[in-house]
Amino acid sequence: MAIKDYYKILQVDHTAGLHEIKKAYRGLAMKYHPDKNGDNQLAGAHFREIQEAYHILSDSGRRSAYNQQRWYSNSMRTRSAPQPVSPQLILTKCKQLSQYVHRMNAFNLNQQSLSNYIIHLLSETSLEILINLNDTLTNRQIITEVLQASDPLSFKYLQKVALPLVRLAGSDKKTVETINGYVQERKLAGYWKRYQVLFIFLLTLIICWIIYEVS
DSSP: OOOOHHHHHHHHOTTTTHHHHHHHHHHHHHHHHHHHHHTTHHHHHHHHHHHHHHHHTHHHHHHHHHHHHHHHHHHHHTTTTTTTOOOEEEEHHHHHHHHHHSSOGGGGOOHHHHHHHHHHTTHHHHHHHHHHHHHHHHHHHHHHHHHHHTOHHHHHHHHHHHHHHHHHHHOOOHHHHHHHHHHHHHHHHHHHHHHHHHHHHHHHHHHHHHHHHHH
16 A cells, blocks of 8 residues: 655655755645634645654654655555566566665664565465476575565564465475575574573673682
């Protein structure tokens, strides 16, 4: 589903800085404020949209999350345009996603949205086309790009992404092993992240006990 273009509402470019956003907001808010437009319902509705846009774009965290959703929405809309779905088109979309993810700050990425978008790229229709054409080289490239784009995902979301990838790999044992190995590494990394504080605490206790015993 398409989302509101807050940059268009505030009449600024997506690269606009905070100062430019504030300036645009003040000008538009003054122009469409209810006090200046009486019972004009259209102006009132636009004023509320201006406030909503400013609320999102004036905060770095909210703006980053919105930019991610906006990119996904625009990319999906492009993909929905009337054009033949082909392995090369799917590969191009996967490369664009991988490049986008690595330009973004991983801490600001919404993992659920990212995993949903990947699953959207590897829909049942796309998988059927890729599997039936059986272009091993292209399929491997797609899998590689998707795994790279999956770097910010936790094991919980990575599991969901891995399922269509394994289907796509099919009888390509080497690629299946690569996928499973990647998922296993992320699973272990998740365990370490979860329990590293406890591990460090226990290690500190052991070191203190050794020092005590030696002294």
